[in-house]
Amino acid sequence: MVKKVEQWHWSFLNKINYYFLVKLGVSVLLAGLAFLLIFNKSSDSSAILSAPFVENAISDDSVRKEKCNIFIGDWVYEAEPRYTNSSCSFIEDHQNCMKNGRPDSGYLHWRWKPRDCELHRLDPRRFLDLMTNKSWAFIGDSISRNHVHSILCGLSMVENPIEVYHDETYKSRRWLFPSYNFTLSALWSPFLTYAATFEDSNGISAGDIQLHLDVLDKNWTKQYKSHDYVMLSVGKWFTKTAIYYENNTVLGCYNCTNSDLTKLRFNFAYRRAMRTVFDYILESNHEGVTFYRTSSPDHFEGGEWFSGGTCKRRAPVKEGEFELNKPDKLLRDVELEELEKILAKASEKGVNLRFFDVHLMSLLRPDGHPGPYRFYQPFAEDEKAKVINDCLHWCLPGPIDYWNDVLMEMVVNG
Numbered sequence: 001m002v003k004k005v006e007q008w009h010w011s012f013l014n015k016i017n018y019y020f021l022v023k024l025g026v027s028v029l030l031a032g033l034a035f036l037l038i039f040n041k042s043s044d045s046s047a048i049l050s051a052p053f054v055e056n057a058i059s060d061d062s063v064r065k066e067k068c069n070i071f072i073g074d075w076v077y078e079a080e081p082r083y084t085n086s087s088c089s090f091i092e093d094h095q096n097c098m099k100n101g102r103p104d105s106g107y108l109h110w111r112w113k114p115r116d117c118e119l120h121r122l123d124p125r126r127f128l129d130l131m132t133n134k135s136w137a138f139i140g141d142s143i144s145r146n147h148v149h150s151i152l153c154g155l156s157m158v159e160n161p162i163e164v165y166h167d168e169t170y171k172s173r174r175w176l177f178p179s180y181n182f183t184l185s186a187l188w189s190p191f192l193t194y195a196a197t198f199e200d201s202n203g204i205s206a207g208d209i210q211l212h213l214d215v216l217d218k219n220w221t222k223q224y225k226s227h228d229y230v231m232l233s234v235g236k237w238f239t240k241t242a243i244y245y246e247n248n249t250v251l252g253c254y255n256c257t258n259s260d261l262t263k264l265r266f267n268f269a270y271r272r273a274m275r276t277v278f279d280y281i282l283e284s285n286h287e288g289v290t291f292y293r294t295s296s297p298d299h300f301e302g303g304e305w306f307s308g309g310t311c312k313r314r315a316p317v318k319e320g321e322f323e324l325n326k327p328d329k330l331l332r333d334v335e336l337e338e339l340e341k342i343l344a345k346a347s348e349k350g351v352n353l354r355f356f357d358v359h360l361m362s363l364l365r366p367d368g369h370p371g372p373y374r375f376y377q378p379f380a381e382d383e384k385a386k387v388i389n390d391c392l393h394w395c396l397p398g399p400i401d402y403w404n405d406v407l408m409e410m411v412v413n414g
Ligand SMILES: *[C@@H]1O[C@H](CO)[C@@H](O)[C@H](O)[C@H]1NC(C)=O
Pocket: 085, 086, 098, 099, 100, 101
């Protein structure tokens, strides 16, 4: 099964290269045409194939990109962790593994290394300089929020941001880096499409989620165009029990108890919702850059979160050594199939949509989750205490910090 996933992964990435080559081909052709139109009168057409403009069409940058896929790599040893629980004050308690008493620290000593090139580490000053007068929004679920806090830790080494907004639940928040007039928003929208949910005070669904697959969640669309950079990412919430709607009519449900409804699979819902989101993006005339981050897999072993699953590994794995959990595989398949189609359409329409594939980087880090250290000193009173493990979110500092090296590369070098 693992092999198969890899194959899909590769075939997908090869196709990306294919689009890139087609695009390149078209630009060389257009450049050639332009050259013809401009110089036709005065020059011999055989000059078209002569060096200078052909070389310009293939810039160093694109050659580099073609050769090196920064999403394919390995975790290699790094001597110094980038920050600690004491040097960053933006770590949320549930991800503060050091403070919560996680005893080992090996997980802090790995950095992401693409196989075919070197990746520069996030340079917070350079990043902030580039972001002067700009705004970023990270839209999605709690992993998206986890990512925002990682970025806050990375950037706060240069300047402490000021929180300028939060909603009543602190799920959506905005920070300002005053010297740079740069705003960074975390926006809660775990389906991107509209969901009527009934939550009790512990955040546990008390009733089925009613998910409208063809209606966008206005909470993010109403501010989408006002951001220069947007990172969208969802996934896990689609694996929950839900009733699905389209055109205000019930289509069916996943894992529901109502026997009258058509039984549907959650990957059906994820696919429909992604299409709704991408149709919107392609038509929105947003002038900025939109990233779609692929879902971040979990590493529960020996059960699920509710049935005693744990993540006890203490080192990264190599590709092929950890099998993707089944729900994650279903989500991944949808992402690969849909993103392939969407990227082709986006490049036709000139929409700046980028795909931020954290799949492999994340899959190889079963050691980077809080596990029982989601809670403060979970074994202080009873060293055999039964604690629900978190093998989904990421410790801070932790592997997710290295997503930002990749992000920096994509922002700086296009
Ligand atoms: C950081 O973690 C250490 C344990 O590793 C703990 O003693 C200390 O109180 C923590 N500091 C903060 C600011 O959370």
